[in-house]
Amino acid sequence: MSEAPPTQYTRFGDTYVAYQVRGSGPDVVYVPTALHPIDLIWDDPVAARGLRRLAASNRLICCDLIGVGSSDPVLYASLPAMQTWADGLSAVLDAAGSEYAAFVATAESCLPVLLYAASRPQRVRSLALWAPYARFQRDDDHPAGMPAASLDRYLDAFLEIGGTGGLVEFMAPSRAADDWFRAWWARGERLSAGRGYFGRIVSLFLRSDVRAVLETVQAPTLLVRRTGDWHVRGGHATAMVEAMPDARLVELPGDDHAWFSGDADAVLDVVEEFLAGGRVAAPTNRSLATVLFTDIVGSTERAAQLGDTAWSEVLAGHDALARQRVAAYRGAVVKTTGDGVLATFDGPARAIECATDLTQAVRDLGLEIRAGLHTGEVEERDGDVHGIAVHIAARVMALAGPGEVLVSAAVPPLVLGSGLQFADRGRHRLKGVPDEWNVYRVVAAVSADAP
Numbered sequence: 174m175s176e177a178p179p180t181q182y183t184r185f186g187d188t189y190v191a192y193q194v195r196g197s198g199p200d201v202v203y204v205p206t207a208l209h210p211i212d213l214i215w216d217d218p219v220a221a222r223g224l225r226r227l228a229a230s231n232r233l234i235c236c237d238l239i240g241v242g243s244s245d246p247v248l249y250a251s252l253p254a255m256q257t258w259a260d261g262l263s264a265v266l267d268a269a270g271s272e273y274a275a276f277v278a279t280a281e282s283c284l285p286v287l288l289y290a291a292s293r294p295q296r297v298r299s300l301a302l303w304a305p306y307a308r309f310q311r312d313d314d315h316p317a318g319m320p321a322a323s324l325d326r327y328l329d330a331f332l333e334i335g336g337t338g339g340l341v342e343f344m345a346p347s348r349a350a351d352d353w354f355r356a357w358w359a360r361g362e363r364l365s366a367g368r369g370y371f372g373r374i375v376s377l378f379l380r381s382d383v384r385a386v387l388e389t390v391q392a393p394t395l396l397v398r399r400t401g402d403w404h405v406r407g408g409h410a411t412a413m414v415e416a417m418p419d420a421r422l423v424e425l426p427g428d429d430h431a432w433f434s435g436d437a438d439a440v441l442d443v444v445e446e447f448l449a450g451g452r453v454a455a456p457t458n459r460s461l462a463t464v465l466f467t468d469i470v471g472s473t474e475r476a477a478q479l480g481d482t483a484w485s486e487v488l489a490g491h492d493a494l495a496r497q498r499v500a501a502y503r504g505a506v507v508k509t510t511g512d513g514v515l516a517t518f519d520g521p522a523r524a525i526e527c528a529t530d531l532t533q534a535v536r537d538l539g540l541e542i543r544a545g546l547h548t549g550e551v552e553e554r555d556g557d558v559h560g561i562a563v564h565i566a567a568r569v570m571a572l573a574g575p576g577e578v579l580v581s582a583a584v585p586p587l588v589l590g591s592g593l594q595f596a597d598r599g600r601h602r603l604k605g606v607p608d609e610w611n612v613y614r615v616v617a618a619v620s621a622d623a624p
Contacts (some may be wrong), residue, residue, distance in 0.1 A: 176192040176215045176218075176225070176596070177193065177211070177212060177214075177215035177543075178195040178235075179193065179194065180192070180193055180195065180212055180243055181194070181212065181268070182267075182518035182585070182590065183264050183265060183267070183511045184264065185239065185257075185260050185261050185263075185264040185571050188239055188244075188245045188261070188543060189244065189245045190236060190239055190244045190245070190264050190265055190268075191211060191212070191236065191237045191242060191243035191244045192211070192234060192235060192236040192265045192269065193211055193230040193233075193234070193235045193236075193607060193609075194232065194233070194234050194269055194495060195232075195233045195235075196227075196228030196229065196230075196231055196233050196618075197273065197296070198230050198231045198232050198384065198551035199230075199231050199234050199236060199267070199274075199448075200231065200232050200236055200266075200271040200273065200274035200298075201227055201232065201234065201274060201275045201276075201277060201361065202226065202235075202236065202237075202266070202271070202274045202275070202276045202479075203211075203232040203234070203235045203263070203275070203276075203277045204235075204236060204261070204262070204276065204277070204278040204279070204282040205235070205244065205279055205282060205283045206279050206280050206282050206286075206288055206300070207238065207241040207281065207343070207365045207366065207367075207371070207374055207375075207553075208340070208344075208361050208362055208365055209361050210237055210241065210242030210361060210364055210365055210366075211237050211242060212237075212241055212242065212243050213242075213357070213360065213361050213364055213516045214235075214357070214361070216357060217354070217357055217433060217446055217561065219433040219434070219437050219551060220375070220433040221380075221484055222396035222431070222437070223433055223437055223440070223441050225350065225441050226441050226445065227245045227277065227441070227444075227448075229265060230445075230449070231448065231551070232271075232342040234265065234266075234269050234274065234544045236261070236262070236265045236279075236399075237339030237450045238258045238261060238262075238281060238282060238316075238344055239257055239258055239260075240257075240258075240260040240366070240374065241365050241366055241374060241383075242364065242365055242610070244261070246366070246370070251344045253271065253496075253588070254587070254589060254590045254591035255284055255288050255381060255383065255587055255588075255590075256287050256288070256520035256521060256522045256587070256588065256591070257522075258284075258285035258288075258589075259285045259286075259288045259289040259292065259520070260520065261437045262285065262286070262599075263289065263293065263296075263405075266296060266376055272296065272456075272552075273295075273296055273297075273298055273402070273529060274288065274296065274297065274298060275297075275298045275300070275301065276289075276297060276299075276300050276301070277301045277302075277303070277444060277447055278301075278303070278305070278427060279301070279302075279303045279304065279386060280303065280304045280306075280404070280405060280430070280434065281305070281378040281379075281484065283300070283302045283303075283304075283305035283499070284306075284307070284378060284381055284383050285299075285303070286300065287302075287305075287307065287383050287386055287387065287390060287588070288383055288386055288461075289390075289391050290386075290392050290518070291386040291389040291390045291391075291460070291461035291550075292386075292460055292461040292462065293458070293460070293519070294390075294391045294392065294457055294459070295328060295456075295460075296556060297451045298392065298393045299392050299393045299394065299422050299447070299448070300390070300392050300393070300394040300395070301358075301394075301395045301397065301444045301447055302394065302395065302396050302397070302439070302447065303397050303398070304397075304398045304399075304402055304404070304405045304410075304411070304432075305398075305405070305409065305413060305432055306395055306405050306409035306410075307382065307383050307384045307387055307409070307412070307413055307416075308381070308382040308383070308384050308409075308586075309324070309378070309380070309381075309405075309409075310379065310380060310381040310382075310573075311325050312382075315384070315412065316408065316598065317407075317408025317409050317412055318409075319379075319410070323464045324379060324380075324496065325526075327379075328372065328376050331371075331372060331375050332369075332371075332372035332375075334369050334370070334372050335362050335372060335375075336359060336362045336368050337354060337359055337362075337388050338355040338358050338359030339392060340362070341355050342435075343403040343404065343430070344348065344358075344404060344429070344430045344431055345429050345430065345431040345433075345434030345435075346402075346403075346428050346430050346434070347427070347428070347434045348429075348433045348434045351557040356439070359554075361461055362608065365395070366370070369525045369605070373619075377589060377590045380518075380589060381586065381589050381590075382586035382587075382589075383586070384412075384584045384586075385549075385586065386461055386587075387413060387416040387417050387551040388416055388418065388457075388550070389460070389461045390417055390418070390419075391418065391419065391422075391455070391457055391459070392419070392453075393419050393420075393453065394419060394552070395420070395421060395423065395447040396410045396414060396420060396421070396423070396449045397423045397425065397440060397443055397444065397530075398410050398422075398423075398424055399424070399425050399426065399427040399428065399429055399430070399435065399506050400424050400425070400427070400428075401426075401428035402428070402429070402430045403428060403430060404430040404516075404582040405430065406444065407424070409612075410422050414527065421526050423443050425439055425440065425443070426563050431492065450516075458552055458553045458554060459550055459551065459552045459553075459560075459610070460519075460550070460551065460553075461519075461548065461550055461551075462492050462517040462518065462519060462548070462549075462550075462562070463517065463518045463520065463521040463523075463524035463546055463547070463548045463584070464515070464516075464517055464520075464546065464547050464548075464549070464551065464558070464562050464565075465499075465515070465517070465518065465524050465527065465528055465545075465546050466510075466512075466514075466515055466518045466546075466564065466569075466570040467495070467505070467513040467514050467528070467531065467543065467544045467545060468512060468513040468542060468543050468570055468571075469491065469512040469535075469540055469541070469542055469571065470514060470541040470542060470543055470575040471541070471580065472511075472512035472541075474516070475487070475540075475623060485540070485618045487538060487540070488512070490538050491535060491538060492509050492514070494531070494534055494535060494538070495514045495519060495531060495535075498527055498530055498531045499514070499516045499527055499531075500525045501527070502518065502526060502527035503519070503520070503523055504516045504517060504518040504523065504532075505517055505518075505564045505607070507556075507558050508556075508557065508604065510593060512544065512577055513542065513570075514555045515558070515563070516537050517551065517558055519566065521546070521548050521584050521587045521588050522587075522591040522593060523591055524546055525546060525578065525588065525615055527579065527613070528544040528578045529578055529615060531544070531593060532544060532576055540618060541575040541576055541595075541615070542575075543570055543573035543574060543575060543576070543578075543579075543591065544558075544570060544573060544577070544578045544579070545566050545567065545568070545569035545570025545572070545573055545576070545578075545579050545580070546569065546578070546579070546580045546581070546584060547562055547564055547565040547566040547569055547580070547581040547583060547584065548562070548581070548583045548584050549561065549562030549565065549583060549585060550562055551563060553573055561606065564603075564606055565581055565606055565610070566581070566606055568603035568604055568605070568606055569581050569610075569612055571604075572598070572601060573614075576580045577615075578615040579598060579611050579612050579613065579614055579615070580595070580612070580615060581610055581611070581612060581613075582610060582612070582613070584613070586612055592617070593617065594615070595613065595614065595616060596613060596614045596616045597611070597613055598612040598613055598614050599612065
């Protein structure tokens with residue numbers, strides 16, 4: 174009989190997210206990969222023993238990410254972006270009455286957890302990440318990744334054997350000869366999602382890139398992996414440790430990717446010691462945010478044409494519309510700038526959708542605006558936001574033409590799967606900002622309606 178605690182549901186918008194709660198003590202959120210839904214993982218005696226250990230001295234909150242397992246599937250054409258998965262984590266914490274929690278995440282699920290930790294530092298005590306990576310595919314500055322051609326073949330193999338249990342051979346070789354375990358693993362693959370959908374989910378994870386957020390993760394972080402892991406190679410964790418301000422790496426012997434295959438107790442020993450150590454993120458007013466700058470095109474000429482009184486009325490209408498649209502997309506207007514606004518968002522996709530929507534809406538006022546966005550760390554102080562991320566967003570906006578929404582290169586990798594599309598606007602030297610930056614124009618958004 175399964176030891177799984179009762180599965181409950183909470184809502185994020187129109188989507189239901191599945192979660193479980195067991196034990197008492199400091200809150201620890203466990204986020205498995207899509208391969209191992211929370212309604213099934215307790216059936217494996219080794220995994221269940223590990224989860225019992227975590228729940229013995231903590232209040233353990235387990236959840237399925239939106240779109241997999243017992244959480245709602247995605248009912249629209251595009252897959253959820255990392256932002257959506259991070260939003261689901263926030264909904265689970267709210268439903269469980271958790272203000273502040275440590276997170277234990279595994280492999281692919283580390284991606285949205287990292288994004289959540291960077292954008293909501295006040296809610297994350299610490300991170301214990303098993304077999305993590307920030308980008309799976311190779312890049313010029315990321316030699317640890319898998320080459321693009323190899324990744325295509327890798328994904329084809331995932332799709333071909335998904336639901337059969339064949340992944341056990343290289344994900345959990347220590348238990349590959351166990352027929353029950355192989356059947357249990359195959360059932361997890363099938364229950365996580367249908368084969369075609371499962372392949373798309375895996376593709377999204379393996380093609381995502383959250384390296385841009387690593388330096389903004391302030392929570393103490395433990396990275397744990399096995400030296401012979403065939404799925405996530407060692408260079409991934411090494412690169413993450415070098416990029417993160419408060420992280421350390423522990424490597425254990427073995428070839429298994431799954432923590433509950435091989436010496437699972439050694440994994441839990443390291444994680445429990447870290448969680449019990451009491452190290453927590455320091456209070457901070459810094460967080461990851463997407464910064465939006467807008468500017469009315471030709472404002473000086475329009476003001477001269479209309480006169481001061483009429484122009485003031487137009488500006489008042491613009492400002493009111495901007496505040497309404499920003500609030501609808503869960504953003505915050507930091508200030509108006511005379512002929513534009515500065516706003517921040519905790520999710521880049523929402524920020525882009527807001528900018529696109531606002532660009533269309535102000536045309537009813539006879540106005541044309543330009544917009545620029547960048548995702549990076551900001552500091553909130555005295556009712557304003559500060560930091561280089563603010564300057565980058567302003568400089569990106571200055572490159573935009575009438576009606577254009579431009580984003581820095583930091584943004585597209587964070588919205589993969591959201592349906593947003595971009596056109597390359599080349600590399601630019603931004604005034605007062607080091608180095609050259611790739612800039613992209615938004616050419617398609619998910620919708621013009623607020624969520």
